[in-house]
Amino acid sequence: MSRNSPSPVALRAFEAAARHLSFTIAAQELFVTQSAVSHQVKALEIDLGVRLFTRLTRQLRLTDAGEQLYAVLRESFERVQETVDALRHGSGTGPLRISVRPYFAARWLTRRLGDFSARHSDIEMHLHLTNEEVAFNRQDIDLAIVWGRGSWAGLAAEHLIPGHIIAVCSPALISKCSPLQEIEDLCQHTLLHESNHPLWHDWLTAAGAGTVKSSKNIAMDDPNVVHQAAIEGQGVALGAEALLEDEISQGRLVHLFGRSIELDGSYYLVYQPDARSRRNTSAFRDWILSETGQN
Numbered sequence: 144m145s146r147n148s149p150s151p152v153a154l155r156a157f158e159a160a161a162r163h164l165s166f167t168i169a170a171q172e173l174f175v176t177q178s179a180v181s182h183q184v185k186a187l188e189i190d191l192g193v194r195l196f197t198r199l200t201r202q203l204r205l206t207d208a209g210e211q212l213y214a215v216l217r218e219s220f221e222r223v224q225e226t227v228d229a230l231r232h233g234s235g236t237g238p239l240r241i242s243v244r245p246y247f248a249a250r251w252l253t254r255r256l257g258d259f260s261a262r263h264s265d266i267e268m269h270l271h272l273t274n275e276e277v278a279f280n281r282q283d284i285d286l287a288i289v290w291g292r293g294s295w296a297g298l299a300a301e302h303l304i305p306g307h308i309i310a311v312c313s314p315a316l317i318s319k320c321s322p323l324q325e326i327e328d329l330c331q332h333t334l335l336h337e338s339n340h341p342l343w344h345d346w347l348t349a350a351g352a353g354t355v356k357s358s359k360n361i362a363m364d365d366p367n368v369v370h371q372a373a374i375e376g377q378g379v380a381l382g383a384e385a386l387l388e389d390e391i392s393q394g395r396l397v398h399l400f401g402r403s404i405e406l407d408g409s410y411y412l413v414y415q416p417d418a419r420s421r422r423n424t425s426a427f428r429d430w431i432l433s434e435t436g437q438n
Contacts, residue, residue: 149190156183157195158220161213164203238267239423242287245272246366247410250386251304252288259430266423277413285424287413288431295413301428303435304410307384308346310399313376317397323379326352326400333359333378335369342381342406349404370396383410385435 159169160180170177188195195209205213243252248270256268277287277295293300312332317323321331326347334343334357347355361378363369370387373380374395384403390396412431418424 149187150183153183153187153190154216156180157187157209158213158216160184160196160203161205161209162217164205166203238269239286239427240269240271240284241427242271242273242277242282242284242289244274244288244290247288247290247386248272249367250370250382250389254389255434258434259427262430263423263426266426279415285414285418285421286427288410289413290408290410292408293411297415298413299416299418300411300413301432302409302437303412303431304383304385306406306408306410307403308342308381308406309384309387309403310346310379310381311370311387311391311396312373312379312399314394314397315376316379319376323399326350326402327355329355329379330357332357333361335372335378335380336360336362337366337369338362338364345406346381346404349406350402 156169156173156175156179159172160166163169163172166180166184167177170180173180184195191208191212193208194206195212197204197206252270260266260268271282271284277289277298279287279298288303290306291300293302310326310329312323316332322328323332336343344353347353359378361372363372366382369380370382370390372378374390379399384398387396387398391398412428414424414428419428
């Protein structure tokens with residue numbers, strides 16, 4: 144290779160080593176061995192005819208020539224990354240990546256995505272199902288649908304569905320078991336719980352029935368399974384009213400007691416401030432706000 148054309152691999156190895164001042168960390172970043180990075184840097188030094196690093200015991204230090212080359216490469220790689228990001232996200236024509244709670248996805252979103260796809264057939268959607276906290280700096284996502292109080296530092300948040308919680312059960316449970324006309328009647332029934340979530344306690348307390356207890360309780364990790372168990376007549380469950388509309392209208396579940404208790408929290412659409420400038424994220428935002436009656 145001519146001296147006018149250093150190896151791109153060697154330049155990339157040098158840039159990573161110069162940024163970390165470590166062949167070992169550079170190797171981890173590039174998914175190669177430490178000796179491979181060292182070999183590429185040595186080859187680059189031979190090609191250029193200058194030393195780029197002063198190699199000390201357990202430490203690297205850039206020479207003047209190394210500082211000069213690193214300054215140029217750092218700017219170049221940053222511009223490459225900015226261009227890649229712009230091509231991937233800026234035009235809004237790539238896949239739309241949405242982080243969403245599995246419960247919300249199953250009970251509300253996936254049932255309505257056909258309408259969005261019909262309106263925007265050119266937008267490819269990728270749903271990332273997770274109960275973890277939203278983290279745009281760690282996840283390759285454009286939008287997130289999360290449960291919370293509406294405040295996420297550095298992010299825009301728009302209200303989707305309020306936390307109006309209702310008690311539900313199967314019509315069959317009402318017909319074959321003890322009465323369910325008053326909240327106090329819950330003492331005679333099995334309560335279905337979401338594990339590690341005191342929803343029943345909070346709901347009964349807010350309803351002024353904190354002393355109501357049931358001797359029969361079943362806890363499950365997945366709220367979707369909780370509501371399927373309610374549909375199957377296994378007990379009484381709690382859930383967001385807006386997410387159970389379909390089951391209630393179809394007669395698979397019955398809204399008990401005529402009570403809707405608003406607890407602390409709602410579903411929100413959360414995104415980075417510049418997301419609305421992208422065509423695909425803007426299209427989904429407008430659509431979901433319209434679907435939830437917020438627009």
